[in-house]
Amino acid sequence: xxxxxxxxxxxxxxxxxxxxxxxxxxxxxxxxxxxxxxxxxxxxxxxxxxxxxxxxxxxxxxxxxxxxxxxxxxxxxxxxxxxxxxxxxxxxxxxxxxxxxxxxxxxxxxxxxxxxxxxxxxxxxxxxxxxxxxxxxxxxxxxxxxxxxxxxxxxxxxxxxxxxxxxxxxxxxxxxxxxxxxxxxxxxxxxxxxxxxxxxxxxxxxxxxxxxxxxxxxxxxxxxxxxxxxxxxxxxxxxxxxxxxxxxxxxxxxx
Amino acid sequence: xxxxxxxxxxxxxxxxxxxxxxxxxxxxxxxxxxxxxxxxxxxxxxxxxxxxxxxxxxxxxxxxxxxxxxxxxxxxxxxxxxxxxxxxxxxxxxxxxxxxxxxxxxxxxxxxxxxxxxxxxxxxxxxxxxxxxxxxxxxxxxxxxxxxxxxxxxxxxxxxxxxxxxxxxxxxxxxxxxxxxxxxxxxxxxxxxxxxxxxxxxxxxxxxxxxxxxxxxxxxxxxxxxxxxxxxxxxxxxxxxxxxxxxxxxxxxxxxxxxxxxxxxxxxxxxxx
Numbered sequence: 223x224x225x226x227x228x229x230x231x232x233x234x235x236x237x238x239x240x241x242x243x244x245x246x247x248x249x250x251x252x253x254x255x256x257x258x259x260x261x262x263x264x265x266x267x268x269x270x271x272x273x274x275x276x277x278x279x280x281x282x283x284x285x286x287x288x289x290x291x292x293x294x295x296x297x298x299x300x301x302x303x304x305x306x307x308x309x310x311x312x313x314x315x316x317x318x319x320x321x322x323x324x325x326x327x328x329x330x331x332x333x334x335x336x337x338x339x340x341x342x343x344x345x346x347x348x349x350x351x352x353x354x355x356x357x358x359x360x361x362x363x364x365x366x367x368x369x370x371x372x373x374x375x376x377x378x379x380x381x382x383x384x385x386x387x388x389x390x391x392x393x394x395x396x397x398x399x400x401x402x403x404x405x406x407x408x409x410x411x412x413x414x415x416x417x418x419x420x421x422x423x424x425x426x427x428x429x430x431x432x433x434x435x436x437x438x439x440x441x442x443x444x445x446x447x448x449x450x451x452x453x454x455x456x457x458x459x460x461x462x463x464x465x466x467x468x469x470x471x472x473x474x475x476x477x
Numbered sequence: 478x479x480x481x482x483x484x485x486x487x488x489x490x491x492x493x494x495x496x497x498x499x500x501x502x503x504x505x506x507x508x509x510x511x512x513x514x515x516x517x518x519x520x521x522x523x524x525x526x527x528x529x530x531x532x533x534x535x536x537x538x539x540x541x542x543x544x545x546x547x548x549x550x551x552x553x554x555x556x557x558x559x560x561x562x563x564x565x566x567x568x569x570x571x572x573x574x575x576x577x578x579x580x581x582x583x584x585x586x587x588x589x590x591x592x593x594x595x596x597x598x599x600x601x602x603x604x605x606x607x608x609x610x611x612x613x614x615x616x617x618x619x620x621x622x623x624x625x626x627x628x629x630x631x632x633x634x635x636x637x638x639x640x641x642x643x644x645x646x647x648x649x650x651x652x653x654x655x656x657x658x659x660x661x662x663x664x665x666x667x668x669x670x671x672x673x674x675x676x677x678x679x680x681x682x683x684x685x686x687x688x689x690x691x692x693x694x695x696x697x698x699x700x701x702x703x704x705x706x707x708x709x710x711x712x713x714x715x716x717x718x719x720x721x722x723x724x725x726x727x728x729x730x731x732x733x734x735x736x737x738x739x740x741x742x743x744x745x746x747x748x749x750x
Contacts, residue, residue: 326574
């Protein structure tokens, strides 16, 4: 008997309707409908690493200057570091278009703050602002992994580390980006302060001198460049202290 | 101007084709304390007279920084002025954000004028009761504009608004032809002289006036009291009294020093929200 497993239509019009996307019938092989996946992503990862170290009266923020996409290099000379306020600097790795948009947002908000308060934003204030700005886009995040470094109101170094949606913490040192898995354990070994759970609360800032901290940063990036393909070309170091902000550069491996 | 049956609503014309509410708003500008502005090819100077309600209170803020390249001095209802300068600041920030370049002054004053015009054509609004002297620097040079509550704007070489501004205008009219080629310091000196004209005999001290400068290579900033007092003394334009110039100067300097130690603009609680 004609007992088809499925009722296949016998004439043209019915067949057109049956096999067209207008049809709502579900049927198994030979035609399988699977959910359409996105073939375009709004994000890209431009790679790179960032580091920040807080000292008693200084702060060192550093990032490499390589910008990549996939296995290619876009440029060897792109700064990931942005000065947000007099004593506050941010380094971000991840998707540089989002990073640029984030930097512009923060700069505009800082201008408004200056108009209203007649002074520059302090580093802790900027830290909170950055967190709020990131969380604002919780459901379409800035693909930006940030470290914020600067001097607090008393002139002591402070570093804040973030995830992409704004979760942040004040720490003595931090690294983000493609090389962070290589860099962070080394910084832990050299700089780790006693546990914050111990009372009385210990200072997280490193007792190292400014020159020693800069040396450490250079060592750390030289090592990361060896094994991380996205880190290299040039290292940009920004140092904030009571005298102001200064910039230094160091060459890294170009392969 | 006298009360009449056409002056209740801003949306009512008079038979002579006037909008009295708008004209009354311009009267409000004339009631405010004086503000003056003058410009050269490369610099613009704004000055204003600060009168505090009493010795106990701080004085009204009448000069606002809008952006590095634009500043504004107001006369009239200072609350309206504060709100408008916040609008101007926002416009500058948004333009900078989108175009990565400073907002041309000519554009800003048009936007401001359009905003003022809206209030002359809505029955549920009232005109802004403040006149604005907008000083700015852009690619086409240094500019000084005056924005009316009516929604009109004009560009000026030099201008004065507020109470007793006619005296300042007379002084400026005599001197304005030289302003284009003036140096920055001469421009500030002329501003101080113009302010003094509005004081009608009262001694000019840095405590009762505010001066702001913007120019090529010099972002908009308000001069601090010490600098202003120095300039007043240097140009010897304190007041009519000559003779023992040492005494009034020394007293004025002491006052300025006390002022600086006590409260500068930063010390006083910022009233701008």
